Amino acid sequence: MGNDNVKKILLVSFSLSIFCSVLVCGSAISLKELQQTNKALDIKRNLLISSGVINSSVTEKEKILKAYERVTELAVDINSGSVADDVDTKKLDARKLAKVAGENIVLNSGDDLAKIKTISKVSKVYLVKNSSNQVEKIVLPIHGKGLWSTMYGFLALAPDTKTIKGLGFYEHGETPGLGGEIDNPSWKKQWVNKVALDGKNNPQIVVVKGQVDHSDSANYNKVDGLSGATITSNGVQALVNFWVSDNGFGPFLAKYRNGEVL
Ligand SMILES: Cc1cc2nc3c(=O)[nH]c(=O)nc-3n(C[C@H](O)[C@H](O)[C@H](O)COP(=O)(O)O)c2cc1C
Known part of the structure; x- marks a missing residue:
């Protein structure tokens, strides 16, 4: 041929x-x-x-x-705030379960600050311990809508369950230089020592439009907005407030404050 x-x-x-x-x-x-x-x-x-x-x-x-x-993973029942000892955290995928009927909680639009519609009934919480085995930080997995994307990250709290010790995102699709500035180390640093819950344990974080006077101690709950990215900034405010609220990890944080989590 x-x-x-x-x-x-x-x-x-x-x-x-x-x-x-x-x-x-x-x-x-x-x-x-x-x-x-x-x-x-x-x-x-x-x-x-x-x-x-x-x-x-x-x-x-x-x-x-x-x-x-140094990290201990817990499986937490969102509604009750109890630790679900029977759930293997190695196999727990809350992101997947959030989409599974029966395994998820469907949020009312009024409660859905983070605009995520559904969350898993059980989610991981991480305890960071020091060399004396004492809890230094409680780390909550958080996510919520920005302008273009769902932003996934972590919020680290002090053992008082109110004082923020860090915030960071590992996945998002916001615009580099605008909403993407959520990854900017100097912006993330501002969150440290801000107080996420008020005296009645209600969420109180405000990401302002513009700049906050950080020398003013009255601004303990406020963070600068990202310029040209008000929608992303509002999204971060909403998702932080959602996850520390009663619809998110609030019941777990209450149990932690009461010494009911070992
Ligand atoms: C190409 C492009 C990308 C943008 N990316 C973002 C973004 O990632 N986050 C955001 O909040 N706004 C973004 N914006 C701006 C929004 O469309 C909107 O104008 C803005 O959120 C208004 O906020 P400002 O009051 O801070 O300007 C983008 C605009 C354009 C044209």
Whole structure:
């Protein structure tokens, strides 16, 4: 058969396309597990950065896993705030469960500050302990709508359950330079020592439009807005307030304050 034979051309093209498809599918399948492992490691790294355990220059797997030994994962029943000891936190995927009927809570639009519609009935909470095994920080997984995307991150609280010790996002699709400034270290630093709950344990964070006078102690609940990104800023305010409220981790935080969480 000559090289210009139509049958031969078709046969070679077909064989080549089958070969390439197998190659692409094979690599996608074999790399999937590695991608998932790397994603899980990145989430741990972000949790540790948000809670001030490591700084953002740490990228080595061994260092991240070593630092993560200080973290105890709890499964928390959102409605009651109780720790669900029968749930294996290693297998708990609240992001997935939020979409599963029966496993989720459907939020009334009036309660849905973070604009996320549904949340998992059970979610992880992380306790960061010091070398004397005392809880230094309570870390809550948080998420909510910005302008373009759902922003996923962590909020670290002091053991008083009110004072913010860190905030960070590990996944979002806001515009770099505008809403994407939620990743700016100097903006994130402003959150440290702001007080998320008022005297009656109601959420009170305000992300203002413009700048806050941080030297004024009356501004203990206020953070600067991101310029040109009011919608993202409002989204962060709403999601922080949602997750510390009674519709989010409020019942768990109340139990923690009452000494009912070991
Ligand atoms: C290309 C483009 C990207 C934008 N990205 C964001 C964003 O990530 N977050 C946000 O709040 N606003 C973003 N905006 C601006 C919003 O459309 C809106 O104008 C803005 O939130 C108003 O806030 P301001 O009062 O701070 O200007 C973007 C606008 C454009 C044109």
